[in-house]
Amino acid sequence: MSTVAGGEFSAKAIIKELLSYKSGLLGVGILLVLTALSIYIVVAIPYNKAIEMWRGSEKYWIDVPRYAQPVWIKYFVGKNLPETIIIDSRKGPGVGIYKAITPIHGTDFKQVEIVLSFEYNYDDFPSEVNLFFYAKNYTSPPLVKIYWEKPDGQKILLKTYAIKKPDAILFITIDEEITRTLENFMYSVTKKETEEYIPPQAILFAVDDESMASMKTIKVLKSGSKYYRLIIKGIMQGKDADIDAKLVVYGKVYGWAGTDHLRRDIGLALLWGIPVAISFGLSASLITSILHLIIATISGYYGGIVDSIIQRMTEIYMIIPFLPFLIIISAFYKIDIVILLVVVIVLSIFSGGIKSTRALVMQIKSYPYIEAAKAYGASDLRIILMYIIPKILPPLIPGLIGAVPGFVFLEAGLSFLGLGDPYLPTWGKVINDAYSNGAMYKGYWWWLTLPSLMLIITSIAFALIGFALDKIVNPKLREL
Amino acid sequence: MKIAKGPVLWVVRRAIILYLTVVLAIYITIIVANMGGFVDEIIKAQLLEDITYQVKRDPEYRHLPPEELDKIIREKYRLALKMRGLDTPFIIRSFVYLKDGLTLEMGRALYLTSDSGSRQVKLILLERLPATVLLFTTAMLINFFTHLLGGLYLSRHYGSKLDKIVIALAPTSVIPGWVYGIFLILIFASWMRSVFGWGLPYGGFVDVPPPEDPIQYALSVSKHMILPLLSWFISGLFMGLYGSRTFFLIFSTEDYVTVAKAKGLPARLIEWRYILRPTLPPIITSFALGLIGSWGGAIITETVFNWPGLGQVAYAAIQAMDTPVLVGFTIIYAYLLMITVLILDIVYCIVDPRIRAQFR
Numbered sequence: 001m002s003t004v005a006g007g008e009f010s011a012k013a014i015i016k017e018l019l020s021y022k023s024g025l026l027g028v029g030i031l032l033v034l035t036a037l038s039i040y041i042v043v044a045i046p047y048n049k050a051i052e053m054w055r056g057s058e059k060y061w062i063d064v065p066r067y068a069q070p071v072w073i074k075y076f077v078g079k080n081l082p083e084t085i086i087i088d089s090r091k092g093p094g095v096g097i098y099k100a101i102t103p104i105h106g107t108d109f110k111q112v113e114i115v116l117s118f119e120y121n122y123d124d125f126p127s128e129v130n131l132f133f134y135a136k137n138y139t140s141p142p143l144v145k146i147y148w149e150k151p152d153g154q155k156i157l158l159k160t161y162a163i164k165k166p167d168a169i170l171f172i173t174i175d176e177e178i179t180r181t182l183e184n185f186m187y188s189v190t191k192k193e194t195e196e197y198i199p200p201q202a203i204l205f206a207v208d209d210e211s212m213a214s215m216k217t218i219k220v221l222k223s224g225s226k227y228y229r230l231i232i233k234g235i236m237q238g239k240d241a242d243i244d245a246k247l248v249v250y251g252k253v254y255g256w257a258g259t260d261h262l263r264r265d266i267g268l269a270l271l272w273g274i275p276v277a278i279s280f281g282l283s284a285s286l287i288t289s290i291l292h293l294i295i296a297t298i299s300g301y302y303g304g305i306v307d308s309i310i311q312r313m314t315e316i317y318m319i320i321p322f323l324p325f326l327i328i329i330s331a332f333y334k335i336d337i338v339i340l341l342v343v344v345i346v347l348s349i350f351s352g353g354i355k356s357t358r359a360l361v362m363q364i365k366s367y368p369y370i371e372a373a374k375a376y377g378a379s380d381l382r383i384i385l386m387y388i389i390p391k392i393l394p395p396l397i398p399g400l401i402g403a404v405p406g407f408v409f410l411e412a413g414l415s416f417l418g419l420g421d422p423y424l425p426t427w428g429k430v431i432n433d434a435y436s437n438g439a440m441y442k443g444y445w446w447w448l449t450l451p452s453l454m455l456i457i458t459s460i461a462f463a464l465i466g467f468a469l470d471k472i473v474n475p476k477l478r479e480l
Numbered sequence: 481m482k483i484a485k486g487p488v489l490w491v492v493r494r495a496i497i498l499y500l501t502v503v504l505a506i507y508i509t510i511i512v513a514n515m516g517g518f519v520d521e522i523i524k525a526q527l528l529e530d531i532t533y534q535v536k537r538d539p540e541y542r543h544l545p546p547e548e549l550d551k552i553i554r555e556k557y558r559l560a561l562k563m564r565g566l567d568t569p570f571i572i573r574s575f576v577y578l579k580d581g582l583t584l585e586m587g588r589a590l591y592l593t594s595d596s597g598s599r600q601v602k603l604i605l606l607e608r609l610p611a612t613v614l615l616f617t618t619a620m621l622i623n624f625f626t627h628l629l630g631g632l633y634l635s636r637h638y639g640s641k642l643d644k645i646v647i648a649l650a651p652t653s654v655i656p657g658w659v660y661g662i663f664l665i666l667i668f669a670s671w672m673r674s675v676f677g678w679g680l681p682y683g684g685f686v687d688v689p690p691p692e693d694p695i696q697y698a699l700s701v702s703k704h705m706i707l708p709l710l711s712w713f714i715s716g717l718f719m720g721l722y723g724s725r726t727f728f729l730i731f732s733t734e735d736y737v738t739v740a741k742a743k744g745l746p747a748r749l750i751e752w753r754y755i756l757r758p759t760l761p762p763i764i765t766s767f768a769l770g771l772i773g774s775w776g777g778a779i780i781t782e783t784v785f786n787w788p789g790l791g792q793v794a795y796a797a798i799q800a801m802d803t804p805v806l807v808g809f810t811i812i813y814a815y816l817l818m819i820t821v822l823i824l825d826i827v828y829c830i831v832d833p834r835i836r837a838q839f840r
Contacts, residue, residue: 315501316501318817319502319818319821321776325508325810327779327794328509406654409656413656413779413780416780417779417780417794418799431662435783435784440665440666440670449662449666452662452663459655460655464651
């Protein structure tokens with residue numbers, strides 16, 4: 001349907017006209033923002049660091065809550081959802097940190113007391129509470145008693161704990177003994193047995209009255225001007241022995257994109273996904289378009305046996321199942337994104353686009369100026385490169401830009417099937433993680449919607465530009 | 481009605497060419513799969529397993545010491561390899577595999593089983609085929625007729641507000657169905673369930689347990705089809721409408737349409753006889769191309785909606801690295817494409833007078 005466009009095109013004129021369309025302007029605007037973000041993220045967190053952060057979860061993300069929603073959700077639900085509170089005695093002395101070590105005279109024993117206090121004025125319970133110990137130079141495991149003191153004055157002995165490792169972690173909200181202690185505490189407050197399961201983090205932060213007995217009535221005890229306190233008291237042996245503690249009260253919101261099952265910041269993958277998606281989509285589209293152009297020109301210009309071979313090839317390519325092929329190749333050889341690009345290009349060399357370009361070449365071939373060129377003895381190569389390709393290039397540009405989203409979604413789709421680049425954090429991979437961890441059923445909406453939105457925004461930007469360009473180089477469309 | 485010889489011969493010739501293409505596609509699949517030696521490993525491991533089982537069960541060998549047994553197994557294995565031509569160079573071997581591939585005798589799956597409990601790759605795949613065909617043919621038919629009739633309507637009301645909205649929304653169609661699917665599930669399954677206590681199914685084919693009554697069963701399946709169909713409907717809608725509208729607009733400026741209008745023929749007649757009729761072949765082509773595209777797109781959509789079709793088996797096979805199933809899956813897809821193209825050719829032969837004219 002496309003004919004050779006009327007006027008001549010210079011890159012500058014095309015861009016100028018593109019920006020005169022509202023949709024083109026919007027597309028270019030989005031693309032500029034995305035490019036700026038890609039440059040920022042690649043500079044701020046270089047490739048190796050990004051991969052290390054995405055794969056080495058424990059080291060980077062231990063103080064981050066699991067399955068946390070994005071922070072901005074607070075303003076939509078109208079509830080002050082808890083953020084993560086970290087109090088580290090190594091950072092003391094300071095606000096909320098008290099630490100005292102007194103040697104017991106005549107022995108190498110020392111008495112230790114650490115008090116970590118914090119305010120808690122959120123509308124919801126935290127998701128988890130962990131206590132990290134950092135013990136040094138002890139000769140026998142330090143023995144400590146851990147107390148929890150609420151702002152209303154209630155004090156609970158959570159556990160007597162021997163710190164057997166220099167970097168011991170006490171998972172307060174998972175520990176069986178603490179769970180039992182807290183249940184007993186709850187019964188002593190409510191004075192009745194209840195069948196309902198009240199999670200430990202709720203009991204730790206609840207108002208101490210009958211309302212505690214059910215998740216329907218339970219209320220958060222806000223500290224107001226007072227404090228919640230975690231008190232560690234104990235003794236340790238060793239001349240230079242020292243002990244520190246870090247209390248982490250994990251919130252329910254984190255960052256601008258929330259976190260996943262391994263506590264990783266999804267925002268990192270969303271930002272790193274931009275350069276990956278754009279460069280993959282653009283280079284795949286660019287290279288296949290150029291190859292199509294060359295093949296179609298050869299086929300249309302020379303005709304004869306070359307033409308019929310190329311025509312048969314396009315028919316064979318129509319039957320070859322593209323995606324299944326890509327799937328077996330990536331499944332069997334565990335390819336990275338660059339090889340994936342090559343495979344995608346090889347698999348789309350002879351696809352449908354060739355036919356229309358070939359028709360265009362055949363049309364141009366019969367134009368008088370080509371005959372004139374032949375008459376003065378121009379070589380085939382010269383005719384193709386100087387006279388035919390410049391003429392068919394402009395109508396192909398919208399298709400080139402318009403094909404980018406297809407490749408972006410192809411990469412995302414493969415990652416979604418678990419076949420993407422094994423190292424890079426990409427959007428498709430985040431969606432895959434979300435899927436295999438049941439995000440859909442458990443209501444982790446951000447985990448699925450944010451990467452999908454990134455995909456949509458990126459592809460819409462390219463589509464808008466492609467549509468606007470199409471109107472510019474095919475003026476016939478403008479009238480319709 | 482007497483069937484003319486020419487068109488039948490033509491279709492047969494097309495079928496042969498298409499089949500040769502499929503043979504080539506399957507051969508390439510086998511080469512690709514065996515570059516990592518995957519096919520060799522599957523076949524050999526299965527032969528060895530079969531023979532070991534057979535020998536150990538045979539009362540004749542029961543009293544032999546283990547070393548003797550081992551020797552017998554190894555000898556039988558060697559002979560079996562020879563018998564099947566597996567000790568030959570790869571070139572010859574690849575044709576043995578090609579024959580197996582063409583008849584879908586892909587042996588047994590490594591991990592997956594069919595719903596009936598079989599481990600035959602052929603059964604696992606063929607069992608899933610109807611679900612895929614049901615869902616995506618329905619989706620394509622709904623889309624096709626919506627685009628066709630909607631496009632005609634818009635070309636009649638060219639320049640109207642609705643027309644402008646459709647044009648403005650056309651770029652949304654670059655987003656594939658499965659992405660819309662994610663949002664649809666979150667809205668109509670997750671969110672609705674949490675707010676109203678009832679929602680559409682998250683995915684799957686039929687309620688668990690499946691209803692006994694066939695009508696109830698069909699209703700349950702349709703309920704599960706709503707969201708996947710809707711996702712493809714939204715995804716294709718605006719681009720499809722825009723495309724067919726533009727197409728009809730171009731054709732409605734043809735000279736013979738102008739003549740028909742000048743003759744004062746009723747608008748509906750012009751539409752059906754002068755616009756729709758001559759544009760039928762390209763419309764059918766675009767439908768068939770869409771159908772071919774849908775077989776590919778189905779893989780991810782089925783995974784999103786947990787629809788028990790071919791795509792979902794492929795996903796399971798990728799997760800379990802079940803090589804025979806993956807190879808079989810590619811082969812089935814090649815066949816599916818071939819059949820689609822062949823049907824297209826036959827339909828073309830019926831509706832396009834230019835092709836029929838060749839046989840006069």
